[in-house]
Each structure stands twice: as C-alpha cells, then as structure tokens.
Amino acid sequence: MIELEGVTKRFPGGALAVDDLSLSAPERAITVLVGPSGCGKTTTLRMINRMVDPTSGTIRIDGTDIHEMDPAQLRRGIGYVIQHGGLFPHHTVERNVAAVPLLLGEKSRTAFDRARELLERVGMDPALGRRYPSQLSGGQQQRVGVARALAADPPVMLMDEPFSAVDPVVREQLQDEFLRLQGELGKTIVMVTHDIDEAIKLGDHVAVLRTGGVLAQMATPRDLLASPADGFVADFLGKDRGYRALGFDAEEYPVHEELTVVIGTPVGTAGGSADSDGWVLVTDEERHPLGWARPADAEDAVTREDLALGGTLATVDGPLRGALDAALSSPSRRGVVVDDDGLLVGTCLATEVLEVIESRDRQQAPSGARP
C-alpha cells in the first residue's frame, strides 16, 4: 500500500504543483491519477520514487516513510514506465529489458533469458529483441517499456501515460493486454493519465485531481460515474456517463437462438427462412459470426461481398453496455452474442437489455428514492 499524507510540492520559483494531497493506493490494485494538464499528476508520481522531493508531507510504502529509505533501494522495488517507453536508443531491445537486472549484478545469461521471457509475456515476438528501439513501432516500444519495468519483478509500478503515444486501436490492445498481465502479476500500480476513459477502464480506484494539485474525488470508476462529487468532476467525466456506467455491469440478459448460414452456401440451406426482415446471420464453419446478409435470392450462395459489417459483438457474460451496443449497431437490430472463444451463442434485443437494466435499478433504488 502506498500512502500520501498531506503531501505538498512547491517548485522553486513558486509553482504550487501539488497541494496537501492525501490518498492511498491499495496493494495489488491499479490506482489512476487523472486530471487536466498541469494538475500535478507527474509530480505526484515522481515523489513516490523520490525523483522529486515533497516540500512537506509524508509518503509511505507498506508503512515505511520513503524518506527513511535509501533512494537506490527504494527504486529497486519500483518499476517505472513512461511515455514512448523511455528506452536507451543505443542498446538493443533485449539489453534494455535486461538493464536493471544487469545493474543489480545478475549474470548476463540469466538476465537475457529473462528479458526474452518478459518480451514474450508482454506480447512481443522475442526475435524483435535484437533490434534497436528506433526499429520498433510506438506500440512495440511501449511494450518493451513495460517489460523493462517488470524485469526486476518490483512489487510497485509507476506508470506515466504509458499508452498515450500510440493510435487508439493499438492503445486499446495495449490496455487489454496490460489488464490481463496485471490479473496474473497483481502489482501495486499507480498510473497517470489525462484520459478519463483510460482511467475508468484501467483503474480499480481513480483519483481526479484539479489544477493546483488538489484532490477532487477518489472513488471506484463505478462510483465516480454514478456520483461525481461536484461540477468539476462531472464535467471532467464528460458526456454519456449513464451509458458508460453500464460497462461495469456483467449481468445476464436474454439471448435468443438465431438462424444462421455458413459463408459460401445459400440462405436456403439454413434450414428455415430468415426473420421477417430478411436479415440472416452469416458464420464460418466453426460458428464464428462474420456479418449479416440480406440476399435478394435465397438460392444464391452468400459471399463476403454480401455481408453488412459494422455490428459489434457482445460477450455472453460481459457487461450490459456491450449487449446494448451490439444490438444498436447491428443492421438487423439483433445484437450478436458470442462466448469467450468468439463462437456464436445467439442474439439479443436492445429492449430486453433495457428491461434488465430497469428492473435491476428498481431493485437497487432505496424505497422512496427519486431519480
């Protein structure tokens, strides 16, 4: 557990970067610091590994005041990941990952073996280990940055905008893989971002800071969306709060059997007729959904050109937001539901998902409560 108690940082020249900040980052959880530019996020993070010293206040890790610890020893227990990976440009990728263990006196062979293992763990082809950082994409550099921070197996990780230097698609992938990795490793993580969506997706706890380094609210993402403390937090959370809150609710909703046809075969072979609207769901032979088709002639084989794409997929025990989105984005208005292996389970209807939400809300609302 990392605890900040009344921490203030005033830089020489007068800038008050962090003002009387108190918060706790629980063990084995991801705590995200989020807020507008200049609100003191990076300064706060750097005070935890003593790259910046607070003007006043106390920071403790597992009950020990970090100012009573030797800075080198402190940093050995803290992995640090920054934007663009912060890699040494003149070292190979493997050498970058092995850097800290080598510094700590690890045998070269052990350090490099572990570097290759870590690269694989963060989803990199180990063959890329012999390249130099400039020969990697932005997303790959970020992965190497994470691998390097993990190399000495520190219990604590500090991450400063680790996924912000890449495009939105790669960013989503990195976030998903990071969550999977954290599920295995269970590090105590403090992460900085200016992106509230990233904070809500990754954070077990989210601390919203306002300019001047003042804590506006610290809560779980669900509570933050449901009850922002004030107008600043509400504005910072932005629009679509009600809809985004559905991203946390993995609840059962009705799933219906759907008529399907295998790609390359005529709709007529589907063993029934398409729904009255004419849309039929096309799958591959293993029942992975491929898209919807509304062929003019049921005797013609369905081809990839016939597919109307764009619908999102919902996971059967996933959040209600996914189910609602699948239904609303589907050309047939029937949302495609798959299992964890991506195989078709059936379809769902927006009206029925909404019924689940409403009946749940009725059950949760205290009696006499008004919206």
Ligand SMILES: Nc1ncnc2c1ncn2[C@@H]1O[C@H](COP(=O)(O)OP(=O)(O)OP(=O)(O)O)[C@@H](O)[C@H]1O
């Ligand atoms: N070394 C420094 N000397 C003087 N002022 C500094 C220094 N580092 C940061 N500051 C100031 O402290 C305030 C907080 O900066 P910080 O980098 O912590 O904010 P941030 O929330 O991480 O911002 P961003 O999202 O833009 O990275 C800013 O006003 C900044 O100008």
